[in-house]
Amino acid sequence: MARKKNIRQASNWLNASIVGIQFPVAMGIGYFWGKWMDGLFGTKPWLTIIFSIFGIIAGFVNLFRITLATGLQEEQLANEDNDPDGGPDTP
Secondary structure (H helix, E strand, O other), X not given: OHHHHHHHHHHHHHHHHOHHHHHHHHHXXXXXXXXXXXXXXXXXXXXXXXXXXXXXXXXXXXXXXXXXXXXXXXXXXXXXXXXXXXXXXXX
């Protein structure tokens, strides 16, 4: 049982560590997509600015989503540790 818990805990931390990669990737995709669209439509620099902002927003959304999910999973693991019978709480 402890091995399974350790694996779940490692999985949570691995998912949380992805934020460091996803945030700049989302911003980069937004920037380069906007730059390409500006070249295509001749709207320089407006689409670069707009899609860069979209990339930043997407990065923050991912940051909050992953952080919330990791926090909930950690809380769930902590509750399993405090449960004397090791199972889910049932009335």
